[in-house]
Amino acid sequence: MxxxxxxxxxxxxxxxxxxxxxxxxxxxxxxxxxxxxxxxxxxxxxxxxxxxxxxxxxxxxxxxxxxxxxxxxxxxxxxxxxxxxxxxxxxxxxxxxxxxxxxxxxxxxxxxxxxxxxxxxxxxxxxxxxxxxxxxxxxxxxxxxxxxxxxxxxxxxPWALFYSKSTWAKYGYQPPKTFDELITLGNKMKADGLTALAVGQADGWPQLGTFDQLNLRTNGYDFHMSLMAGKEDWKGAKVKAVFDNWKRMLPLYQDNALGRKWEDAAQGVLAGKAGMMVIGSQQIGQQFAQKLDDLDFCAFPTIDPQWGTDTVEAPxxxxxxxxxxxxxxxxxxxxxxxxxxxxxxxxxxxxxxxxxxxxxxxxxxxxxxxxxxxQFVSEAKHITQFLDRDTDPGFASDAMTNGINKFLGDPNSVDSVLSGLAEQAKSIFTG
Known part of the structure; x- marks a missing residue:
């Protein structure tokens, strides 16, 4: 699995x-x-x-x-x-x-x-x-x-931004508190010769978690859950803003994300070749099994201050x-x-x-x-369950997975992706 x-x-x-x-x-x-x-x-x-x-x-x-x-x-x-x-x-x-x-x-x-x-x-x-x-x-x-x-x-x-303590100590990196700081940190990692964000999307599901983080930080918990329930417009400005923010992250992504297993991406973090990864503790923790004391994380940073980091994804x-x-x-x-x-x-x-x-x-x-x-989970105002647990399974497995993969392959296809998601959401949630 x-x-x-x-x-x-x-x-x-x-x-x-x-x-x-x-x-x-x-x-x-x-x-x-x-x-x-x-x-x-x-x-x-x-x-x-x-x-x-x-x-x-x-x-x-x-x-x-x-x-x-x-x-x-x-x-x-x-x-x-x-x-x-x-x-x-x-x-x-x-x-x-x-x-x-x-x-x-x-x-x-x-x-x-x-x-x-x-x-x-x-x-x-x-x-x-x-x-x-x-x-x-x-x-x-x-x-x-x-x-x-x-x-x-x-x-x-929990899902969060995971990294190797020893790698961050070596380069003097500090957890980003804002989205702008995340982008700056990623560019610093690239300048240091590292892959900034380890990504493995070959199985289709890992980047569903990145969408969750971006939507929660951009639009807040209530909108996210309403969107997952099919009650919001996927072609609307709020969802478009999520993908606009996502575009800012893509230059930090590991090459060939769509062809890589998440386990291989996590191994890059373990080996000190990649700086960080959006993933769950249970997944990356297995890759760090022999070096668990070197694994650390921070919250995905704030995008809109009115939401801050009040929601934690923790299935x-x-x-x-x-x-x-x-x-x-x-x-x-x-x-x-x-x-x-x-x-x-x-x-x-x-x-x-x-x-x-x-x-x-x-x-x-x-x-x-x-x-x-x-501590991370107990301080959360809201807890989400991961996209495929918070929405219709068919919408997650087909519409969202295919849409996100299309976006990652062609970031300029956002309008087409969102139109497709809106059409499929209408069919699934109101059909």
Whole structure:
């Protein structure tokens, strides 16, 4: 997978995964993902069934260790683990059939989608006791369009401007606070013989994150989320301004970005040949696995002072309850446990590049990168989930990916790109 899960080496192109997600929104029956005991009579009071997409060995074993620690009221958990991509492909039919009580999923649009379809259980009462464990931004990301909570955060990882401490120390670079400072810094890097911005767009998804950063800093959180929901004009002046700012960055880009894997781009940062990279801690952290103490980051800098850097992109993985849950009381107790610091720390033993969602975690257990990530995320006024989690999967995988790639290949094609995005957004969101 191009954007790997904890402990997993990349095996599948992310764009293929987005296609899988799009297929999951269909209504054709897809056999294979069935609940594990959710319909059994007599056993439901002491058994909570759990649908899991943590299928690769490292995350699967880590999650097993978490579930083994659930010792509440004599309840036991029966896990129904399916291949990560198969799970996502079949989840729509799964939730309409005989789903497990609790299942793994994602915050943001993907959570709101199933909540709006009446396939997720309102767990606002559970949030009454969990509220002080999460920030207002995390609660916002767990809230459906109706203002109710449907999701419990488990772990996350931020997107930012990442770099090698030793490289920056060698040349005396300082984190840019404004977009103008970023451009100046990039030109200084080029003068020093470095690639300023490492870029690998061969898999199609990484530059979706750069669009997010630019739009959030140019137009703010509310506009960004409204645009992702298909409620804004892609041909309007605000979106055009995003691409105008992006054009200023392109001279700093690594050559042949469209033909390079993100892993290779990140290796350039590791080797001190590239100065910085817009990426997530989980991705670049894997490339720095043997030199994690040399990895550092700063917020993507301010473009418009009225928005500053108040929004952080930090995809949140976590759990939901199905509307058809059999053991509702037990499921909510399991969610309460999964929201706890001990449960989340048990899982993160497998992943030193992500952070627990709970604010109750003892930061003394974290490495330096994780400690900085915690502060970065906790100070955010808003948290976004990454473009392919904040909008329709089909729009992300086709319209946005193709449009951005066309723009990168020909920066003068902006008007054509935006016209195409506007047309496809109209078709997807109002068709």
């Amino acid at each position: 191009a954007r790997p899960r904890p402990g997993q080496l990349p095996t599948l192109d992310r764009r293929s995964v987005l296609k899988v997600l799009l297929a999951g929104a269909g209504i054709a029956a897809v056999p294979g993902l069935a609940a594990c005991g959710s319909g059994s009579s007599g056993a439901e009071s002491k058994t909570v069934t759990f649908g899991s997409n943590y299928s690769d060995p490292v995350p699967r074993n880590a999650l097993k260790a978490v579930l083994d620690g659930f010792k509440t009221d004599g309840l036991t958990v029966t896990a129904n683990t399916k291949d990560h991509n198969t799970f996502q492909q079949q989840i729509n039919n799964y939730l309409q059939g005989h789903p497990d009580d609790v299942y793994s999923w994602f915050a943001g649009y993907r959570m709101r989608y199933f909540a709006s379809k009446g396939l997720a259980l309102d767990i606002s009462d559970t949030w009454t006791s969990l509220g002080d464990s999460f920030s207002a931004a995390q609660k916002e990301a767990s809230t459906g369009s109706d203002g109710k909570q449907y999701f419990v955060p488990f772990y996350s990882y 949140i993985d976590g759990f939901m309850m199905s509307k058809k849950a059999v053991n509702v009381d037990g499921g909510k107790k399991l969610l309460t446990y999964l929201a706890s610091a001990p449960a989340q720390l048990t899982y993160l033993k497998s992943d030193p590049t992500s952070i627990a969602a709970s604010s109750k975690v003892d930061e003394g257990t974290y490495n330096a990168l994780q400690k900085k990530c915690v």
